[in-house]
Amino acid sequence: xxxxxxxxxxxxxxxxxxxxxxxxxxxxxxxxxxxxxxxxxxxxxxxxxxxxxxxxxxxxxxxxxxxxxxxxxxxxxxxxxxxxxxxxxxxxxxxxxxxxxxxxxxxxxxxxxxxxxxxxxxxxxxxxxxxxxxxxxxxxxxxxxxxxxxxxxxxxxxxxxxxxxxxxxxxxxxxxxxxxxxxxxxxxxxxxxxxxxxxxxxxxxxxxxxxxxxxxxxxxxxxxxxx
Amino acid sequence: xxxxxxxxxxxxxxxxxxxxxxxxxxxxxxxxxxxxxxxxxxxxxxxxxxxxxxxxxxxxxxxxxxxxxxxxxxxxxxxxxxxxxxxxxxxxxxxxxxxxxxxxxxxxxxxxxxxxxxxxxxxxxxxxxxxxxxxxxxxxxxxxxxxxxxxxxxxxxxxxxxxxxxxxxxxxxxxxxxxxxxxxxxxxxxxxxxxxxxxxxxxxxxxxxxxxxxxxxxxxxxxxxxx
DNA sequence: GCAGTCCAAATGGTCAACCAATTATACCTA
DNA sequence: TAGGTATAATTGGTTGACCATTTGGACTGC
Numbered sequence: 233x234x235x236x237x238x239x240x241x242x243x244x245x246x247x248x249x250x251x252x253x254x255x256x257x258x259x260x261x262x263x264x265x266x267x268x269x270x271x272x273x274x275x276x277x278x279x280x281x282x283x284x285x286x287x288x289x290x291x292x293x294x295x296x297x298x299x300x301x302x303x304x305x306x307x308x309x310x311x312x313x314x315x316x317x318x319x320x321x322x323x324x325x326x327x328x329x330x331x332x333x334x335x336x337x338x339x340x341x342x343x344x345x346x347x348x349x350x351x352x353x354x355x356x357x358x359x360x361x362x363x364x365x366x367x368x369x370x371x372x373x374x375x376x377x378x379x380x381x382x383x384x385x386x387x388x389x390x391x392x393x394x395x396x397x398x399x400x401x402x403x404x405x406x407x408x409x410x411x412x413x414x415x416x417x418x419x420x421x422x423x424x425x426x427x428x429x430x431x432x433x434x435x436x437x438x439x440x441x442x443x444x445x446x447x448x449x450x451x452x453x454x455x456x457x458x459x
Numbered sequence: 460x461x462x463x464x465x466x467x468x469x470x471x472x473x474x475x476x477x478x479x480x481x482x483x484x485x486x487x488x489x490x491x492x493x494x495x496x497x498x499x500x501x502x503x504x505x506x507x508x509x510x511x512x513x514x515x516x517x518x519x520x521x522x523x524x525x526x527x528x529x530x531x532x533x534x535x536x537x538x539x540x541x542x543x544x545x546x547x548x549x550x551x552x553x554x555x556x557x558x559x560x561x562x563x564x565x566x567x568x569x570x571x572x573x574x575x576x577x578x579x580x581x582x583x584x585x586x587x588x589x590x591x592x593x594x595x596x597x598x599x600x601x602x603x604x605x606x607x608x609x610x611x612x613x614x615x616x617x618x619x620x621x622x623x624x625x626x627x628x629x630x631x632x633x634x635x636x637x638x639x640x641x642x643x644x645x646x647x648x649x650x651x652x653x654x655x656x657x658x659x660x661x662x663x664x665x666x667x668x669x670x671x672x673x674x675x676x677x678x679x680x681x682x683x684x685x686x
Numbered sequence: 687g688c689a690g691t692c693c694a695a696a697t698g699g700t701c702a703a704c705c706a707a708t709t710a711t712a713c714c715t716a
Numbered sequence: 717t718a719g720g721t722a723t724a725a726t727t728g729g730t731t732g733a734c735c736a737t738t739t740g741g742a743c744t745g746c
Contacts, residue, residue, distance in 0.1 A: 239623065239626075239627055240627060243544070243627060258696070258697060259697075260696090269731080270731095271730065271731070272730095274699090275505055277698095278502055278506065279506055282462075282465065282506040288698060289737085289738080290697065290698045290699060290737045291696075291736080291737035291738030292698080292737085292739080293696090293697065293738095315613060318612045319613040323612055323613045323614070324613055326614070327611060330558060330565075331558065331617075338553075385547075385550055386550045386621060386624055387550070390554065390558075394613060394617065485726075485727060485728085486727075486728065496700085496701080497701090499700095501728085515727095515729090516707085516708080517706065517707045517708070517729065518707040518708025518709065518726075518727050518728070519708060519709075519726095519727070520726090520728075521728080
């Protein structure tokens with residue numbers, strides 16, 4: 233499919249080290265380098281031209297237009313805003329339930345001492361959080377550290393996307409006037425269980441503990457939060 | 460300039476009164492209506508396809524895309540090119556192993572008769588594929604239909620991202636000169652097993668069958684492909 | 687040495703015939 | 717009549733030769 237060629241060309245452009253305004257290799261040599269025929273390459277170039285990334289002139293060649301080499305985060309941002317328009321809160325939580333337990337399982341294998349140390353620090357800080365906003369911030373960091381510990385950059389990115397879509401989609405129902413989580417807040421013990429499994433390098437326990445944690449959160453979210 | 464044709468096509472689409480999923484006139488008649496030759500029209504259609512506004516199928520025609528999908532794909536593309544720079548082939552396959560089995564499990568619950576019918580058709584077509592490229596295309600569609608059947612737009616998007624990053628990252632090692640998969644190709648039975656579990660609405664079986672399929676593919680990928 | 691000219695090579699663009707997939711239709715058989 | 721099968725028509729996709737433009741160097745004349 234030519235869709236793939238377009239992606240490869242985008243990739244090539246960002247990696248070829250050419251600055252804006254530079255001339256690309258001729259079509260006939262470029263398609264030999266990439267191992268595709270000229271028609272496929274021209275299809276990709278046409279799309280890139282329509283997007284404004286390159287300009288082409290007969291007899292002269294193809295040139296890079298001014299492409300802002302924005303970092304990954306900016307592009308992920310636009311993905312998130314697009315996805316959040318068509319995702320329901322339930323979908324977001326279910327997606328989290330699909331990915332995070334297995335991320336925890338991988339983290340049990342690959343977590344470094346630094347990761348475990350950070351997680352221990354975070355569990356302590358969460359217990360001391362005086363506001364819900366502060367707690368949420370620490371909780372998000374807790375999950376991000378685990379995703380990082382899994383050692384898979386693609387899964388880490390997926391985790392980031394899912395969680396940020398979730399933050400956009402599920403509106404905070406937490407009473408922001410409250411002072412903070414009580415000492416017996418259920419998530420404390422659940423976080424401890426996850427961390428304990430990670431320290432024991434027990435992947436299946438970590439997976440189960442993470443699933444229990446998310447289930448518990450989902451239940452709390454869908455239940456009216458009276459006492 | 461073909462830029463103008465693209466604009467005219469955009470206007471034509473918005474004014475023609477066709478609803479989403481409707482079929483456009485055939486290229487040969489459309490380019491007569493618009494007074495342009497087929498090459499120019501096809502350039503415009505290619506851009507519109509890359510933008511996600513239309514989809515095209517050999518022998519069937521060109522169709523207006525679902526509006527929910529339009530606009531997202533282009534942005535997902537840039538996300539993919541960014542991610543593929545920092546993802547290893549092993550990471551890509553592992554990410555697939557994390558997400559797809561559970562997607563299959565959800566699909567067992569939510570698949571519509573239409574989904575199952577499409578999957579049955581695809582399994583047949585894959586057996587008849589005369590080239591590896593054709594088989595890969597159908598296989599990709601098979602997995603996409605399952606992701607769609609899971610009924611979770613966020614998971615579907617995640618699945619799409621992972622698979623397209625994988626396509627960029629793991630370079631095709633398949634001998635493109637070969638005629639196509641043999642009749643006893645292992646994936647045939649594995650696809651059948653997945654489809655069978657989906658038709659029986661058995662989520663755990665579907666999950667296991669998908670995992671077995673991906674494991675098998677991963678093994679084949681990492682093993683030198685002698686006989 | 688220099689300006690001008692010409693021409694060949696290289697480049698992106700175009701076209702018509704052909705290919706492959708799909709669908710519609712006619713036809714046959716039970 | 718129902719259903720299957722072969723066949724033709726339709727559709728989007730591909731290919732290779734060819735076209736139009738630009739560039740750069742060789743050549744010429746002064």
